[in-house]
Amino acid sequence: MEERLQKLISASGLTSRRGAEDWITAGRVTVNGRVAALGDKADLSRDQVLVDGRPLPQEEDKQRTYLMLNKPRGYVSTLSDEKGRKTVAQLVSGCGCRVWPVGRLDMDSEGLLLLTDDGALTHRLIHPSHQVEKEYLVWVTGDVDRALPILSGPMELDGEPLAPAQVRRGRTSGGVSQLSIIIHQGKNRQVRRMCAQAGLTVKRLKRVREGQVTLDRALAPGAWRRLTEAELALLR
Structure with a gap:
């Protein structure tokens, strides 16, 4: 199947899509x-795609990397940041290869973040059609009794309907209640925006x-480890 060159190059693990676009513009592909141009497509089953005269790494030639990170607050879920903020790439720089985040956690959020150089697994985990559940613990203030039926009922973001969330109420202490919210979409800051719509802070x-796959409680904030074979089997 034909796909844009920048997508093929990114999926090979050589660079990001933005980096691939720069390489194409520079005539390196x-x-x-x-010599390729931006917008060109190729089918790796029939076409020979070279970067600097070398073929793209094939699936069978590459040992893929799969990491679990306990993301702390204060880090952005990108490989680089034009504003100079701290990135999750800095936290996993010792893994020995270039990996990217599977989806995102915003700068103020924390917890489980998977990183890999496997494009196929990334697509499976983040594409809405696969309906992969994501569970969040959320500490909120506000009228939780009023908010619960709103959060678990029909909601919209950006003019699009959301799939119903699964919401459970946990303990309340000092005016702060803990909720478990399970979704399988991944809109920007979705859980925060849902809570705001329901009147919660x-x-x-x-x-x-x-x-x-659940967050390893033994991982301190900012720490990472490689996924086990059992965890990989669950994700696949």
Whole structure:
């Protein structure tokens, strides 16, 4: 199947899509011996795509990397940041290869963040059609009794309907209530915006599960480890 060159190059793990676009513009990419241009497509089953004269790494040639990070607050879920903010890439720089975040947690959120260089698994986990559950613990203030039926009922963001969330109420202490919210979409700051629509103020937000993989409680904030084979099987 034909796909844009920047997507093919990014999926190979060589660079990001933005980086691939820069390489294409610089004339470093060829398709079947012809210098490529932005917008060109290729099918790796029939076309030869070279970067600096070398073919893209093939799936069978590359050992993929899969990491679990306990993301702390104060870090953005990107590989680089034009504003100079701290990134999750800095936290996992010792893993020995270039990996990217599977989805995002906003700067003020914390908890489970998966990182990999496997494009196919990334697509499976973040595309809404696969309906991969994501569970968050959310500490809120406000009228929780009023908010619960709103959060678990029909809601919209950006003019689009949301799939119903699963919401459970936990303990309340000092006026702060803990909620468990399970969604399988990934709109920008979705859980925070849902809570705001329901009249709640989010004090803390922590992702604790993605699919059937849960955050390792032994991981301190900012620490990471490689996924086990059992965890990979669950994600796949």
